[in-house]
Amino acid sequence: MKMKVTFSKRISLERIPNAILIEKQREGKQYQVIGIGHEAQSTVYSDIKKDANNFIYFERIKNSLEREKSLDRTTQISSFTGGSYYLIEVIAFILTHLKEKLQAHFRGFYKSTNFDWVITVPSIWKARARRMMREAAYMAGLTSDAPGITRFTPVGSPLPRPEEVNPQKLSLALEPEVAAIAAQHQSEVKGLPPQRYMVVDIGGGTVDITVHDKSNGRISVVLPPMGNTWGGTTINEALSEKLQEAVNDKDFKVLLESDPISAKATLNRIFYEKFEEQKKIFGNVTQGLRRVALSLPRAFTRHYGNNIPQKPKKMNMHYNPENESLTIGYDLLEEVFQSTINKILVCVRAAFDEIKPIGVDTVYLVGGFGGCKFVSQKIQGSIAQHRNMLYDNIVCPVQPDLAVVSGAVMWRKDPNIIQSRVADATYGVAVAPVFNPSKHDKHYKFVDEDGVVRCDCAFEVFVLKGEEIKDEVHKATFIPLQRKKTQAHIPIYCTIDDGVQYVIDKEGKPTVREIGKLVLDIPNPDNVPNKERKYDVSMDFSGTEIQARAQYSITGEEVKTVCDFLSKQD
Numbered sequence: 001m002k003m004k005v006t007f008s009k010r011i012s013l014e015r016i017p018n019a020i021l022i023e024k025q026r027e028g029k030q031y032q033v034i035g036i037g038h039e040a041q042s043t044v045y046s047d048i049k050k051d052a053n054n055f056i057y058f059e060r061i062k063n064s065l066e067r068e069k070s071l072d073r074t075t076q077i078s079s080f081t082g083g084s085y086y087l088i089e090v091i092a093f094i095l096t097h098l099k100e101k102l103q104a105h106f107r108g109f110y111k112s113t114n115f116d117w118v119i120t121v122p123s124i125w126k127a128r129a130r131r132m133m134r135e136a137a138y139m140a141g142l143t144s145d146a147p148g149i150t151r152f153t154p155v156g157s158p159l160p161r162p163e164e165v166n167p168q169k170l171s172l173a174l175e176p177e178v179a180a181i182a183a184q185h186q187s188e189v190k191g192l193p194p195q196r197y198m199v200v201d202i203g204g205g206t207v208d209i210t211v212h213d214k215s216n217g218r219i220s221v222v223l224p225p226m227g228n229t230w231g232g233t234t235i236n237e238a239l240s241e242k243l244q245e246a247v248n249d250k251d252f253k254v255l256l257e258s259d260p261i262s263a264k265a266t267l268n269r270i271f272y273e274k275f276e277e278q279k280k281i282f283g284n285v286t287q288g289l290r291r292v293a294l295s296l297p298r299a300f301t302r303h304y305g306n307n308i309p310q311k312p313k314k315m316n317m318h319y320n321p322e323n324e325s326l327t328i329g330y331d332l333l334e335e336v337f338q339s340t341i342n343k344i345l346v347c348v349r350a351a352f353d354e355i356k357p358i359g360v361d362t363v364y365l366v367g368g369f370g371g372c373k374f375v376s377q378k379i380q381g382s383i384a385q386h387r388n389m390l391y392d393n394i395v396c397p398v399q400p401d402l403a404v405v406s407g408a409v410m411w412r413k414d415p416n417i418i419q420s421r422v423a424d425a426t427y428g429v430a431v432a433p434v435f436n437p438s439k440h441d442k443h444y445k446f447v448d449e450d451g452v453v454r455c456d457c458a459f460e461v462f463v464l465k466g467e468e469i470k471d472e473v474h475k476a477t478f479i480p481l482q483r484k485k486t487q488a489h490i491p492i493y494c495t496i497d498d499g500v501q502y503v504i505d506k507e508g509k510p511t512v513r514e515i516g517k518l519v520l521d522i523p524n525p526d527n528v529p530n531k532e533r534k535y536d537v538s539m540d541f542s543g544t545e546i547q548a549r550a551q552y553s554i555t556g557e558e559v560k561t562v563c564d565f566l567s568k569q570d
Contacts (some may be wrong), residue, residue: 014133015368015401017041017272018203020094031056033097041273044080044265052081052261058090059268062205065129066229072128073135073159073566081265088136088566094139096148116169116473117142118408121544123225124205127492127515130172130545131565138162143169161564172544173408176201176366177221178212179416182407183364184214186397194361196222200348200379201404202370205231207344209351211360219417224424224466226351230343230344232369235279236271238336239243239328243270246315247304255303266299282333283372291446292333294326330529341375345382352386363394371400420470420542422478426495427541428461429518430503431474443506448481450530457502459512463541465496477553480522480530490518490537492546492563516565520550534561 016037021044023032034055035043044057057080062079064087066246096104099112101167119133141148143166153159180199195215201208207230211223244250256263278292301308301324308319308326352359363383365376378395397403408538411417432454435445440455447453462474480488493503493512503512533552550559 005140013475015203015405016257017059018061019059020061020090020092020097021043021055021333022093024054024056029151033093036097037073041268047409055081056083056085057081059272060190060205060233061087061090061094063229063233065132066170066206067295071132071566071567073132073161074155074568075132078156080268081261086159087169088132088159089149089152091136092139092149095137095142096150099142099148104446110367111145112142113145113166113169116171116412118171118173120173120175120178120207120404120408122201122227122436123176123210124204124206124208124227127546127563127565130213130515131563133172134167134170134545134567137170138164143167143356151360151544159505161562161567164562169416171412173404173411174208174210174225174544175203175404176208176225176295177219178407178411179403180210180212180219180364180367181410181417182403183395183397184368185410186399186403187364187395196358196360197309197356197362197364198351198360199366200344202344202365202372202375203231203367204233204369205229207231207347209347209365211351211355218419218494220419221421222467223354224422226347226354228343229338230347230348231367232279232340233272234340234343235336238276238339240267240271241317242317242332242336243326246317247308249304255300258303260500261541262299266297269297271296271504278328280372283337283369285373290330291327295329296324296326298324337374341378344375345379348382349386352383357403365382365396366393366400366403368401371396401560420468423463423467423469424494426461426465426498426500427463427492427494427539428459428512429490429492429537431458431460431476431478432456432481433458440504441502444502448530449483452531457504459493459500459503460568462539465498469542471540471542473540475536475538477534480524483524483530485528486521486523488520488522488535490520492516492518492565516546516563518548518569519562520549521560537561 019040020036021034021040023034025032034040040057041059058077059080061077061409064075067072073088075087075091077087078084103112117137119137121133122132137143139149139162150282176199179201180197183199184193196211198209198211199446199461205272207227208224209226210221213220213222244252251253251261252267255267274294278294282292301321306523315317316332318327319325320327364378365371369375376394376396383394432448435453435455440458444456444458446456460476462476463469478488478490491514494515495512497511498510503510505511518537520535520537524533535550536553537548537550546563548563550560550561551557552559
């Protein structure tokens with residue numbers, strides 16, 4: 001299937017859905033991206049139903065990155081057209097496609113390595129999700145001259161860690177942070193420019209909140225990332241539940257059993273194409289609009305037949321069989337909006353509570369859903385009620401859905417504009433220092449192979465929860481416990497609890513959570529004793545990703561170091 005790619009004004013000015021349609025070629029040995037975003041959606045809904053086995057289609061991929069604890073390099077995602085694939089490779093296909101479009105736009109005059117690349121991520125994403133975006137970028141060849149991914153690895157086969165090539169050419173930007181930078185330049189506020197402000201970034205999948213202080217001209221992030229997964233698409237899901245009730249088919253189970261691929265396409269067309277358009281209209285009209293109308297696909301009305309008119313009238317819906325349209329009244333629309341808005345307001349109120357008593361001068365609302373008038377009015381009313389005062393300095397930039405994009409460019413040009421952040425947890429590693437009876441519990445006492453008495457499982461803290469992090473690095477010294485070891489795997493731990501001294505308690509239960517590993521190459525060709533093989537590890541938590549370097553303390557020789565957050569943990 002070949003398509004003519006056009007760049008309409010509408011699409012060029014909007015953030016597109018994270019959807020991708022891929023065609024299998026050469027008996028599954030090669031794959032070609034047909035389109036992403038709106039292009040992928042419209043094609044899968046209209047053109048591939050009869051030949052679905054030759055296509056792979058994914059939607060709302062970003063939601064899969066929110067399951068932090070279970071996320072690793074082999075995390076799978078199911079295609080709407082059947083089959084499971086490695087999530088990281090699906091993301092790599094999207095990035096490869098975007099890279100190829102950019103190169104085509106410049107007619108091949110530039111290579112990937114001519115660019116600095118920025119990928120924006122929600123600030124509530126943890127290290128695993130952020131690392132997945134970086135490794136997917138390596139697979140896509142963003143920082144090298146490699147062509148990028150062209151085939152899927154069969155699920156169950158090994159998926160090695162991609163080689164890091166020119167890592168400095170890729171930056172990960174935190175969406176509410178960079179949206180704030182853009183909002184400062186693209187918004188008018190009452191009175192003097194704000195010195196302390198909150199940014200509420202509400203997109204399709206997440207709510208991201210941050211608070212900045214700009215009193216000295218540079219930005220200090222004074223609140224750890226807050227938020228949840230109640231973005232705009234949860235409204236679509238709420239309407240889906242109402243329609244399931246109306247046709248008396250929980251989860252549309254009967255419809256999906258009849259023809260799974262076609263049914264999925266039909267349902268997605270209703271809730272993520274037709275209703276998405278009406279949702280935006282409703283959300284941006286503050287008065288006068290009493291209802292919206294959806295044209296239901298023929299496959300839906302043909303399947304449910306006379307079941308549709310039975311309940312909708314009681315639910316403030318009206319089905320017109322003549323034109324197969326469903327009219328939804330204002331009260332029901334407000335109800336499906338309100339359940340999501342309530343969850344957003346919980347986050348906003350919690351953020352205000354965290355920054356007492358200083359408060360903020362201004363609240364910026366950004367993101368595709370954050371910029372809608374219905375949402376901004378509800379947030380303004382909630383803040384006024386929560387703070388017992390009228391709070392009228394709530395501002396939306398001219399293009400709130402593009403604030404993240406334009407802000408990311410500004411930040412990449414001057415990353416030092418953000419001078420400090422606040423740690424969202426306590427981070428550290430396990431070490432085995434020389435045993436000190438005045439400091440260490442004898443339960444953890446042991447003797448290494450060189451006869452040195454040490455303390456096992458001691459928690460070496462690098463940064464504390466709530467600590468202001470600037471550009472300083474944190475160091476720890478390690479000694480291999482076995483002479484034959486030529487590679488060290490050092491777990492990185494985090495905890496939200498205070499006063500943790502050991503990574504496991506006396507019953508052997510973990511007191512911290514492992515988020516990844518430092519992988520260090522430590523060859524020992526001369527069979528040097530362990531006590532002479534000290535190496536210093538420096539970790540930097542000030543950026544948007546955890547960075548590490550290591551070197552032998554005696555020679556100063558750099559040691560190859562990788563922060564591995566995606567290998568499957570035991």
